[in-house]
Amino acid sequence: MCVFDRAFIVRRAARELHQTGQHDAASARIKGVRSQSQEGRESIMGNAMNVSRRDLFKFGGMAALGVAGASALAGCAPQQKMAETGAVADGSTYVGPSFLQKPAEITEFVETHEYDVVVVGAGESGLSATHAALEAGASVGVLQSLSIVQTAGNMAASIDLAKTSEAAIKACVSFISYKSDYRSNAGQVETWARTSQEALAWWAEAAAKGGSESQPYDYVVNCNGHDVFFHANTYFHDEGHQKGALVIGDAVQEEGAEIFFETPCVQLYVEDGRVAGAIGENKNGEHVLLKAAKGVIMAAGDYVGDTEMLYYYTPDAKGLHQAVDFRNGTGLKAAMWAGAQMCPASHTKMVHGEGPKVRFEMPYLFLDRHGKRFMDEGCCRMGYLNEYTNKYLAEVDFEDSTAAKFFSIVPTNWQEHYDAWESFSDISIHNAYRNVDPEAWIKGETLEELAANMIAYADEQEWAHDYTVEAIVESINRYNELVAAGEGDADFGKRDEYMVPIEAPCYAVPRGANNIDALVDGLWCDDHFQCLDADMKPIEGLFAVGNASGPFFGNSNYPMDIEGLSVGRAITTGFATGRYVAGL
Template sequence: MELTRRDLFKFGGVAAAGAATAGMLASCAPSTAGTSETGAAVAEDGLPAFFAQPEPITDIAETKEFDIVVVGAGAAGVPCALAAAEAGAKVALIQKESLAISQGNTCDSLILDSADPEGTGPAGVAAVTSWITEQCVWRSHREQVDLWAKNSGEALTWLWEKATEAGCSIQDTTAKWTSTIQTIDGQPVKYFAFDFGPKPYNTGTGMQDLCAYFDGKDGLEIFYSCPAQQLVKDDSGKVVGVIAELDNQYVQFNGAKGVVIATGDYTNDDEMMAYYNPDMANMDRKQQNKTGDGQKMMVWAGARMEPVCGSKVQHDFDAGPGSMADMPFLCVKDDGTRFCNEARSAMAYMGNFLTSAEDTGWYSQIFDSKYMDDCADWPGMLYDPKMMEAYMPEVEGEKEGVYTDLIGTYSADTLEELAEKLGIDSANFVATVERYNELVEKGVDEDMGKEAKWLKSITEPPFYGIHRHIRLSAIVHGVNVNGEMNVLDADGNPIEGLYAIGNCAGNFFGSPDYPMDLPGLSLGRCHTQGYVVGKALAAK
C-alpha cells in the first residue's frame, strides 16, 4: 500500500491505533526496523522505528576539546552557551542551520523579593508553581516548574543586560502581559517580562544578534551549518562528546564538563508527528527543519521520552491584534458556521475545533462598528479603527509592528462583502450572523451557552472580520530529565554528562495544549533552563 504524507498522519498514533493501522505504519518503516506482535513499526529495542539506532560513526576527521558543548542555537541553547562562557568555560555552540533559530517574542519571569510587600515571596512562588501545574492538567513535574519560578527573574534580568549590550531590539512588556495576574491564590506576584521586538524583529533575530556579538568572546566558539549526528560515550557510559558534520567531514566535539542538547522539537518529522500527535495531520507548521534530532540522539544514548503527550503550541497573533485574540466575538469557520462558545474557547485552543482537512486551522472573529463601546470592559486591549489599519491589507501605508504577509483583518459595509473579503461561505455566514443577533436580542445563547454579558449584536456597518489561521508553532515534548536538567535513562537514573533544555526536554508541561494564562512562559522557561544549566556546568 502506498501512503501519502497526509495518509501517514491520518494512520499515525500507533500507541492508540488498532492492528490494521499499525500495520500500515509498519509498511512505511525504515528497513532497519522490525515489527511488534501487532504489526507496529519498532526498532530492535522495542522503541518506535524512528528511534532505530544507526551504526556508530567511526571516520572522525578531527577532534575538538571544550569544557561544554551546546547543541542547538535557539532560545535555550544561546543563553546556555553565553552563561557558561561568561562563567569561564570554554564552550562550543554547534548549530545545524546557517544562523541561530527561534520564534516568538515574549519571555516572562518571577521577581523574587520577600522584603517587598508587592514582591514574590516563598508563598507566591509556591502559588504560581501550583497554578501552572493546574494549567498543565497536573502533569508537570514540580521540580521543573520550580526551576523556572525560582531562577527566572535572575535569568531574564541577565539576558536583558546581555541583549542590551549586544544591541538587540527589546521592550519591557511587564505591564502589558501581567497586569491581570498580579495576585495568585491571594499571594502577590511580581513579574519581569520583555519582548524581542517589535515585530518583525523576534526572539530568533535576538538570538542571531547575540551570537554575532558574543561569538569569539569569553571562550565561546560557534559552529554553523554543523548538524550533530551522534553522542559519544566513554566506557563507563558517560556522555563525553558529540559527533557533528562540518565541512563535509565528521568532527568530534568533546565536552569535559557536559554536553547540552537544545535542538528544539520535531514538528517537521512526519513519523514522529504521526506517532505522537496524529490530530495535527491537517495543521500547517510555522517552522522548518524541526526533525527531533536531539530526541533521537538522546534516546540512542539511553534516554526515554516523557510518557505523556506533547504540548501543542498553536496560535495566530498576527492576522489581527493579539490583545483581541481571546475576546469572545462571534467566531465562524470558513464555511460560515459558528462552532464554539467563544467565551470558553481561548485562541490557543481554537485549533482543536479546526483539525479537519476542510478547516486546516482557519476561522474568523466577527464584530461591528460598535465594538469600541460594546466591548470596552472586556479583558484585553481593544484597537480602535485607526490602530486596526496596521492589520488591514487593503489599507495602504507603512505598517509597523506586524508581519505584513500574515495580516488578515478586513472591514466592509455589508456582510456579503465581508464574507467575500474573508473568503468564507457568504450564505451560511449571513444566516449565522442573523441567528446570532436573534440570540443577542433574547439575551440567551441557546446554541453554545455563552453568557449574556458577552453577547453583542452585529448590526451596524462597517462590519469587521479577523481571519485567523491557527498553525502549529511547536510541540513541547522531550526526554525525561531531573531537576538539574540531567537526562535520565530508562530506569530513571541520570546519564552522566548529558543535559537537555528547551523543547527537547520533558516534564515541564505534559498538557495536550500549551497553556497561555501566563504569557511568555515557554520562552521564559527556555531562557531560564539555558542560563541555569550553563552556569552550573561551568562551575563543575
Template sequence: MEVTRRDLFKFTGLAAAGVVGASALAGCAPKTAAETATLADTGSADAGLPAFLQAPEPITDFADTREYDVVVVGAGESGLSAAHSAVAAGAKVACVQNIGTAQTTGNMGASVDTTKTDEAGIQACVAFLMEKNAYRSNRKLLEAWARNSYEAVTWWADTAAEGGAESKPYDSEREYNGYTYYLHANTYNHLEGAHNDAALAVCDAVAAEGVEFFFNSPTVQLYKEGERVAGVICETEEGNVLFKAAKGVILASGDCSGNQEMRDYYCPDLRGFKTMSPFRDGMGMMAGIWAGAQMTPVNHSKMVHGGGALTRLELPFLNLDIHGERFMNEVLSFAYLNNLMRGYLEEYDFQNPMAAKFFTIMPANWVEIGEQWAAAHPNEVKFGVGNMKIPSEDQFVKGETFAELAANINAYMEAEEWHIDPIDEQTIVASIEAYNELCATGADGKFGKRADYLVPIEQGPFFAVPRGANSVPAVLGGLTVNENQQCLGAEGAPIEGLFAVGNASGQFYGGVDYPMDVEGLSIGRAITSGYVTGRYVAAL
C-alpha cells in the first residue's frame, strides 16, 4: 500500500497534540472567578477547567517594591499609547514588558477623520462595524474609537516621524445607509520593520517623556489590596518585584494567540493554524482573570489573513486547492478565506498548516485586468490598498504552458517543504481548461461568480501565486470592560484599579472573523484605547 505524506501525519505522535485542545473544550464555557478560586482552593485540577483558569496562590514575598501612579503591562501600540497619555497628564508611570523590546506587528493604524466626518457619519461608521461584528460589540467602545482615533493616530504618526519612522497616509471615504464617513490610516509597509519600526521610535519618545520601562519582566500576578487591584508583580532578574499603582493598572499585554490552551478554549475554530507571535502568551489576561476579571464569552473573533505575494490584493482570478481543483467563488475577501480551509487542514489531522494553502492562477496581463476590476468595483477588488506594493512576478510560479505551470507548482511545493502530497498535474491542467470554457459561457454554474469577473486564463506566460493565510496574528476577545476600559467582575461591576486596552480587552469585535473592511482597525483601536485610557487613569 502506498503511504502518502498525509498518512505520515496521521501516524505520528504529533496528532496527540490535538487532544489537549479537545479536552479543554469539553462542554466548557469560561467559569467565573469565584468558580476558579474554589477549584484552586480545593486543589482539584481535574474538574474540566484548563490550567490557565486555575488561580495560583498569591505571591507575598518581593525582592523589591516600586511605587508609581500608573503601571502599564505591555509595550505594544496600546501600552505605549497608554504610557504616553498617562505621563503627559502628570502621572508617574512604569511600563513592564515580558520580552526585551517594544514589539508589535502589522502595518496600518486606522482612524475616523473627525475633521471631515460629521455626527451622522460617525454613527454610520459605528453602525457598519456593529453589523460586521455580528452585533456583539459594545457600541460605546466603537464610538470611543470613532471619536478619539484621529487625535490618537495623529499623535502616533507625528511621534514616530520625529524618530525617523515616517508614515505614508492612506485616506478613503465610505458610505453606509446614505451617510459618508472619512477614514485616515498611518501606513508603514514601506519600512523594513513595518509598524514595528514606528513602535520602536514611539517607545524612545515615550521613555524621553519620563516613562520608566522594565523589559524582560513578565507579569506573573496582579497585586490586590482588599478588592482593589493595586499593582503588578513581575518576574525579574532580582526575583519577584512589586510595581505598585496608586491610580490603576492598565493591561496592554495583547491577545492570547501564543497560548495554545487559551486559543483552543476561546477560539476553537483556529485549530490547525500556526502561531505567529509566541510572545503574545495571554499572561496579562490570565492575571486579570485571577484577580476577578471576566473574559468575553466564546467564540472570540479570529484574525487570520494575508499569506503569500498577493496579500491585500483581492483579484478574483481562478483559485485551485491542494488537489488542483477549483473550490470557491473567488470574489471573497482574503480575510475570510481561512473559513474554507478547515477540510484541508483536517486531511492532515490539523498538524500541517500548509494544508490551508492554495494557488491563484493568472495570465500574463494580470495587472491590466486587475486595474480594470478595481476601477469598476473598488469595494470588492483591492489593488494596492493602503500603499501596499504590487508584488514582483519573481515571487510567482511560472509556466509557458498549463502543463509546465502544473509541473512547476509541484516543484515549488517540494522546494518550499510544504509536506503536501504532489498534485496530479493533469488535474491542474484540466481545471484551468474547464475554467476557461466556463468563462466563455458567461455564467458560473458552479460557484456563482458574476459574469464580469469571468476572465479566462489565456495570455501566457501563466502564473500560479501561492496563497492562503495559515498563521494567527491575533485572537480578538479579551477581558470584558466598560466604556472607560475598566475591567468588569463576575456581576458586571467595575474592578477598582484594573483596566484593559487593545487586544487584552474585549467586546470591540464579535463576528467569526476580524473585519478587514476598515483597513488598519486593529492597530488603530489599540492606539486609541490606550491613548484615551492612560489619560483617564492618570486623572483618577
C-alpha cells in the first residue's frame, strides 16, 4: 500500500492541471470532482490512483496525474493500466487531460488499401518521406487532413559537405546539442548534417520544375572553432515553401503515391503487436484503413492548434497567439494511443513576432508595455524573449498576446556598434539576404516626440499597453544616467560594452514575439526515427519525422543561430526516413 495520502496527490495534480491552463475537458472533470461532497470526492480521488506508474510516464513523462502525482507514487506497487475507453481497467475514474484517453478501437472500414509504406501528413517532411520511399521502390499511401498539401516557412538549411570538414560536421552536431541544453539526439542531428545537402537539392530541383525557383543563401557559422558552410533554399520572394510543395505534391502522385485528402489519421492499426497501418476518417465520417507492410511514418506536424496539448506539454506558451489551428496534434494522439511517448516537456517552441520586416536583434534599451526597462538586453534574440515577457501576458489574464510586445530604443549610430560588437555578440540585423530597413522604424527628433510616436504606433497596432510620454522619457533618461556614470549597469547588470548612450534623434523598433508558430519536439524517437515506448524500446512499424519527431532540439526555445534549420530538418528527416523504411 502507498505511504502517501492518495487524495492529497490527486488534489495537487488537479491543481497543477488547472495552473497549466487546461480549461477544456480536463478542467471540466476536475471541477466536477470539486463540486461533489467530501465523501464522494475522496472516493473518486482514491479510485483514480489505480493508474499504473508506467502509464504515468507513458505519454512524455507527465501523464494522468502530473509530475507531483508521479513523484509521490515512486514507492507504490504497479496498478492497472487505462482501458481503451480512457477509464482505468476496474472502471474507476480517470483524472487527466482528455487527449491521453485512448478511445475504443475502430474495427469497421469502408475501404482498405495496402502499401509498403504509409505516411501520415503531406507537409515538408511527409512529402519528402513519400518521394524517398517511392524512389526506393516502395508503394506509398498518404493520409492528409487538409484538402491540399500544406507547408510552412521560407528557408531550409543544409550543410555544404564539399566545403565543410569532418571535424566541422561533428562540431556542428555538438553545437546544436549545446544550444539544446544537451537534450538532442546526436544521431538524429547527424542524419540531418550528412543528408541535408542531398535532400534539399532534391526539393529545390523538384520545386523549380513547377516554376518555384529558390533564391540560394550561403553563409558560415563558427561552431566550436570550426567554420560550417551552410547552403539554404529560400523562398521569401515566392510564397514560401508552399508553392513548391503544391508542385511536389502533384509530382509524388504522378510517381505513384496515393494521397487521401481531407482524411485525417484518427488511429493507428495494430496487428500482432506491430503498428501495421493508419486509420483515416473521411469527410463523411467513414473510416479508411491504409495497411503498411513495412512501416507507418508519422509526419503530421505538431500540436500548436490544440490548446489543451499546448498548455500541457509547453505551459510557458500560455497566452501566446496560436498561429496555426489545423496542426492540432491528431496524429500525435493516435501514436500515443498505440504506445508511443512524447519527448519530455517543456517542448521547444518557435515564437515569432511582427514588426519591422527584418529582425533587428541588438542589445539596446528595451521598454515594456508600461514604458519601463525590464531586463538585461544582452539576450536580444527574438525567439528567446518570451521567457522575459510572459509575465506581461499574465497581467492581461493571458487573453491578449500583444502584452508581450515592447520597444527597443536605438541610437542613430547603431551601425557603428554593430561593427564593434559583431565579433563577440549574438546579434542579428538580417534574415538571410534581407537586411534591416531603418525607414520602417519609428523616429523622434526629441525624446518626447519619439515617445509620442511610439504611443501612436502601439495604439494603431492595438497593443495592450499603458504607455505615457513621461514614463518613456524617464526610462531613457535613467538609462543614460547609468551610461554617463561609467560604473556599469546597476539596474540589470548588462555587459559594459553594451552600455552606450541613446540621445535624440533616435529610433524605436517594435519588438516582442507573441505568435507561437510551431513546436519542434514531438514523439520520442531513436537514431532511425523509430518511435519509442515507455520503456525506451522501439515500436515495431512506427516512425516519426519533422516536428512530429524528437528530440532533435530540446531547449525551451528554438535556437536561431542556424537560419532555416527547422525546415531543413523537416525535409531531411522525412527524406532519410522514407528511404530507410522502404528498405526494411
